[in-house]
Amino acid sequence: MSSAAAKSSPGAGAAAPAKRETFSTRRLFILSAIGSAVGLGNIWRFPYIAYDNGGGAFLIPYLVALLTAGIPLLFLDYAVGHKFRGSAPLAYRRLHRVAEPLGWWQVLVCFVIAAYYAVIIAWSLMYTLFSFTEAWGDDAEGYFFGSFLRVAEAPGIGFSYVPSVFFPLLLVWIAVIVIMVAGIRKGISRANSILLPLLVVMFVLLVVQSLFLPGAAEGLNAFFTPDWSALADPSVWAAAYGHIFFSLSVGYGIMVTYSSYLKRRTDLTGSGMVVAFANSGFEILAGIGVFAALGFMAQAAGAGVNDVVTQGIGLAFVAFPTIVSQAPFGAVMGVLFFGSLVFAGVTSLISVLEVIVAAVQDKLGWGRIKASLVVSGLVAAVSLALFPTATGLYLLDTSDAFVNSFGITLGALVTVMVLAWFLRKLPLLSAHLNHISTIKMRRTWMVLVAGVVPLALIYMVSSEFISKISTTYEGYPEWFVGLFGWGMAGALVVLALVLTFIPWSRTSKAHHDPEYQSMMDEEEEETAR
Amino acid sequence: MTPIAITMMIIAILTVGGGLALALLNLKRHPEDEGALPEEHAPEL
Numbered sequence: 107m108s109s110a111a112a113k114s115s116p117g118a119g120a121a122a123p124a125k126r127e128t129f130s131t132r133r134l135f136i137l138s139a140i141g142s143a144v145g146l147g148n149i150w151r152f153p154y155i156a157y158d159n160g161g162g163a164f165l166i167p168y169l170v171a172l173l174t175a176g177i178p179l180l181f182l183d184y185a186v187g188h189k190f191r192g193s194a195p196l197a198y199r200r201l202h203r204v205a206e207p208l209g210w211w212q213v214l215v216c217f218v219i220a221a222y223y224a225v226i227i228a229w230s231l232m233y234t235l236f237s238f239t240e241a242w243g244d245d246a247e248g249y250f251f252g253s254f255l256r257v258a259e260a261p262g263i264g265f266s267y268v269p270s271v272f273f274p275l276l277l278v279w280i281a282v283i284v285i286m287v288a289g290i291r292k293g294i295s296r297a298n299s300i301l302l303p304l305l306v307v308m309f310v311l312l313v314v315q316s317l318f319l320p321g322a323a324e325g326l327n328a329f330f331t332p333d334w335s336a337l338a339d340p341s342v343w344a345a346a347y348g349h350i351f352f353s354l355s356v357g358y359g360i361m362v363t364y365s366s367y368l369k370r371r372t373d374l375t376g377s378g379m380v381v382a383f384a385n386s387g388f389e390i391l392a393g394i395g396v397f398a399a400l401g402f403m404a405q406a407a408g409a410g411v412n413d414v415v416t417q418g419i420g421l422a423f424v425a426f427p428t429i430v431s432q433a434p435f436g437a438v439m440g441v442l443f444f445g446s447l448v449f450a451g452v453t454s455l456i457s458v459l460e461v462i463v464a465a466v467q468d469k470l471g472w473g474r475i476k477a478s479l480v481v482s483g484l485v486a487a488v489s490l491a492l493f494p495t496a497t498g499l500y501l502l503d504t505s506d507a508f509v510n511s512f513g514i515t516l517g518a519l520v521t522v523m524v525l526a527w528f529l530r531k532l533p534l535l536s537a538h539l540n541h542i543s544t545i546k547m548r549r550t551w552m553v554l555v556a557g558v559v560p561l562a563l564i565y566m567v568s569s570e571f572i573s574k575i576s577t578t579y580e581g582y583p584e585w586f587v588g589l590f591g592w593g594m595a596g597a598l599v600v601l602a603l604v605l606t607f608i609p610w611s612r613t614s615k616a617h618h619d620p621e622y623q624s625m626m627d628e629e630e631e632e633t634a635r
Numbered sequence: 636m637t638p639i640a641i642t643m644m645i646i647a648i649l650t651v652g653g654g655l656a657l658a659l660l661n662l663k664r665h666p667e668d669e670g671a672l673p674e675e676h677a678p679e680l
Contacts, residue, residue, distance in 0.1 A: 132662075165646065323636045326644065327637050330636075330640040373665055379661065380655065380662060
């Protein structure tokens with residue numbers, strides 16, 4: 107858009123929009139991006155995925171996936187957000203009008219994720235306290251599903267609230283809303299600059315403690331012993347690509363939003379490399395800590411590591427409490443583990459919420475405080491209404507499975523295809539990255555984004571589709587999966603189109619953004635020279 | 636631990652840690668342009 111177009115734009119006569127917030131330094135951006143990428147999945151998903159897909163040999167597909175898909179897609183998000191300086195919908199709209207629904211789709215995916223992600227943080231918060239008393243006694247599984255969550259016998263829509271989940275969840279939302287209202291510098295940057303170093307220190311202490319437990323060596327043997335035959339199995343490579351996509355927080359608006367808060371001349375690719383490798387470093391650390399602890403658990407039970415290994419909720423809220431009960435200084439271990447989950451969860455949750463807050467700010471021309479309060483309050487209300495109930499776990503499980511497969515993965519596939527093949531914007535984005543960054547992304551990057559990334563995503567989406575269509579998810583009732591699984595995933599696409607057709611406010615940055623306009627003018631001048 | 640497990644652990648740590656060290660070294664060699672830092676807080680704060 108030229109400056110002449112800006113002058114004649116409908117919002118030109120309106121009051122100047124608020125200046126876009128920025129990360130005050132590159133270091134704070136990197137910390138925040140790492141805080142977003144390092145989440146619950148790093149701690150409770152990666153160790154199992156690696157173990158289940160070749161152990162030490164998994165390192166090879168993992169690194170290949172990181173270098174050929176994860177990092178290229180991360181840079182694609184950075185390029186879109188930084189060049190077009192907006193929330194996901196605004197950035198994609200500025201890239202091309204037809205791309206705007208992609209941004210709204212990502213916003214809606216973030217809405218769903220934020221609503222249930224906070225619940226897991228609330229559980230972790232309670233388990234941090236439970237570590238002192240070992241509230242689960244001798245039956246961690248029975249305690250978690252029965253006494254703590256009071257899970258209903260069958261999936262359904264219920265409003266039988268569980269106070270031991272509701273109130274910690276309320277506390278989590280209050281803390282997160284305070285961070286969101288404070289903005290990028292005083293809220294998100296500050297929270298990450300405190301919580302991320304704390305998370306690393308706590309997790310390193312946890313790993314050290316785990317390594318000194320009897321049986322730790324057996325756990326590490328199970329984790330690192332390579333099964334080279336796994337490299338010939340395509341599903342192992344698919345698992346590596348699948349994990350990398352989820353691990354790096356790419357493809358659903360977070361990195362587009364965060365990079366839009368960077369100042370104009372920032373080394374995008376240099377910063378991104380630090381983010382990607384720091385995230386992977388944390389995953390390796392988590393693998394060591396988790397498997398050392400599982401080795402101890404197996405020895406204490408007189409079983410093999412393969413008998414006790416698990417992931418996700420089972421690892422965090424069943425296996426780890428058992429380990430805490432049996433290990434020397436178990437309370438310390440519990441506080442370190444569940445505290446790490448809380449900190450990793452909060453830094454990721456605020457990044458997910460920021461995608462929605464930024465979009466609402468841009469669309470309606472609202473200030474930070476109003477947008478943060480309304481958006482976070484709405485997500486919190488949905489979260490508090492649906493999840494701290496006896497049927498909340500079924501809802502969480504279903505929405506997580508479907509939003510990952512048909513929100514994040516399918517959304518990333520459509521985005522990459524539209525940008526690379528339909529709109530052919532990769533040369534423009536490559537030029538932007540190379541103009542300001544130290545590590546250049548040229549033809550190889552474009553080939554990876556346009557070729558390798560879509561192929562990996564097509565494989566993932568189609569295998570997920572086949573698996574979910576062939577049997578009803580987890581044996582839940584068909585109406586339940588239809589409504590909260592398929593229905594929710596489909597509704598996100600429809601709603602994204604609806605939001606696209608709702609006109610942007612006259613005071614929004616889509617109509618009048620002098621900051622962006624002057625940046626575009628400068629770029630045009632530089633290109634003309 | 637078995638020798639092969641130790642070897643793979645060291646390779647994993649060195650590969651990922653080396654990548655991180657190189658990325659940090661690259662950033663150190665290209666310090667932030669202080670002149671381009673924002674001068675004031677965003678007005679809405």
